[in-house]
Amino acid sequence: MDAERREFALDLAAPLETASGTIEQREGIALRIAEDGAVGVGEATPLPGWTESPATCRERLAAATTYLDDGDPAAALDAVDESPAARHAVHLALADLRARQDGVPLYRYLGSVGRVERVPVNATIGVGSPDDAAAAARGAVEQGFQCLKLKVGAGTVEEAVERVETVREALPRGIALRADANGSWDREQAGEALRAFADSGVEYVEQPLAIDDLEGHADLRQQSAGVGVALDESLRTASIDDVLDAGAADVVVLKPMVLGGLDRARRIAIRARREGVAPVVTTTVDAVVARTGAVHFAASIPGVDPCGLATAERLADDLAPDPAPITEGDAVVPQGDGLGTRGPWEHTVDGENRR
Ligand SMILES: O=C(O)CCC(=O)c1ccccc1C(=O)O
Numbered sequence: 001m002d003a004e005r006r007e008f009a010l011d012l013a014a015p016l017e018t019a020s021g022t023i024e025q026r027e028g029i030a031l032r033i034a035e036d037g038a039v040g041v042g043e044a045t046p047l048p049g050w051t052e053s054p055a056t057c058r059e060r061l062a063a064a065t066t067y068l069d070d071g072d073p074a075a076a077l078d079a080v081d082e083s084p085a086a087r088h089a090v091h092l093a094l095a096d097l098r099a100r101q102d103g104v105p106l107y108r109y110l111g112s113v114g115r116v117e118r119v120p121v122n123a124t125i126g127v128g129s130p131d132d133a134a135a136a137a138r139g140a141v142e143q144g145f146q147c148l149k150l151k152v153g154a155g156t157v158e159e160a161v162e163r164v165e166t167v168r169e170a171l172p173r174g175i176a177l178r179a180d181a182n183g184s185w186d187r188e189q190a191g192e193a194l195r196a197f198a199d200s201g202v203e204y205v206e207q208p209l210a211i212d213d214l215e216g217h218a219d220l221r222q223q224s225a226g227v228g229v230a231l232d233e234s235l236r237t238a239s240i241d242d243v244l245d246a247g248a249a250d251v252v253v254l255k256p257m258v259l260g261g262l263d264r265a266r267r268i269a270i271r272a273r274r275e276g277v278a279p280v281v282t283t284t285v286d287a288v289v290a291r292t293g294a295v296h297f298a299a300s301i302p303g304v305d306p307c308g309l310a311t312a313e314r315l316a317d318d319l320a321p322d323p324a325p326i327t328e329g330d331a332v333v334p335q336g337d338g339l340g341t342r343g344p345w346e347h348t349v350d351g352e353n354r355r
Pocket residue numbers: 016018023122123124149180182232282283284285307308309311
């Protein structure tokens with residue numbers, strides 16, 4: 001077994017705001033494992049505030065690479081056990097390698113039984129004026145999206161409500177609307193927002209309250225008049241059992257980079273589903289390797305709800321061509337062996353290898 005790492009940095013064409021700041025660039029490390037002529041690729045794209053720091057990620061991945069070179073994948077996974085982005089890379093590279101060796105697409109390797117052609121996705125509408133958001137929403141619907149997610153955490157609750165109402169009025173009937181508050185409200189504000197969103201037919205709100213307020217989210221579900229509560233940031237610190245025991249979520253938003261790999265994310269998805277909580281797959285706006293891994297993960301969940309996987313266009317550049325393009329509001333699932341990515345080894349960013 002032979003492992004290699006390459007660092008990359010990709011600018012966002014359209015910055016994305018989250019509670020921990022605006023994301024303008026994604027830096028990460030691509031990992032390539034070769035064994036007897038077969039190759040697997042993985043990606044660690046840490047996001048400060050969401051995963052381990054880039055420095056820790058780099059250090060853990062270097063340690064794992066040594067074990068991979070020694071032909072000891074179990075030791076490599078151990079070395080990244082507490083670094084989710086680094087573990088994501090190691091697990092994905094190994095899974096891609098095994099799936100290619102087995103001659104099956106990654107989603108089959110992950111445990112799906114039938115053929116899955118497409119995964120429904122949501123368009124992601126960032127911050128901006130209500131009119132800007134409405135224009136972006138109309139554009140997304142023209143491209144075929146049936147589900148839109150609006151960022152609503154910046155500004156006041158009144159502004160969030162106005163944003164949602166303006167978008168809803170601009171849309172044809174039947175388009176699903178979600179909102180993401182990124183943990184920026186207190187309990188009173190969240191109650192007010194969800195009551196108002198009910199009139200606009202909002203399906204659910206991601207992370208209305210602070211990351212550690214499971215009890216508040218459980219209370220909110222009781223008084224939310226039909227608007228669901230989704231947890232995203234909370235899953236960084238709370239286990240799925242904590243979430244289920246607290247009755248804190250209708251939906252869990254699963255980011256494999258944050259959860260430490262597709263295997264861990266998939267276990268959470270299955271457990272959640274069994275308890276009637278819907279899994280939704282998304283990314284931290286990752287490069288093509290991790291994004292495609294997330295598409296396969298979503299495809300491995302039968303009849304998955306629309307996922308937050310339409311983020312390729314947010315990147316000004318990428319590591320390799322996209323094997324899972326979005327058409328008519330769906331990601332097309334690659335059916336070749338493994339991930340189905342070509343590269344990224346042949347594609348270095350800005351022509352430089354920053355390893
Ligand atoms: O889910 C989506 O539609 C896109 C991804 C997204 O919103 C996101 C991207 C990076 C970091 C955080 C988040 C988030 O869900 O809060």
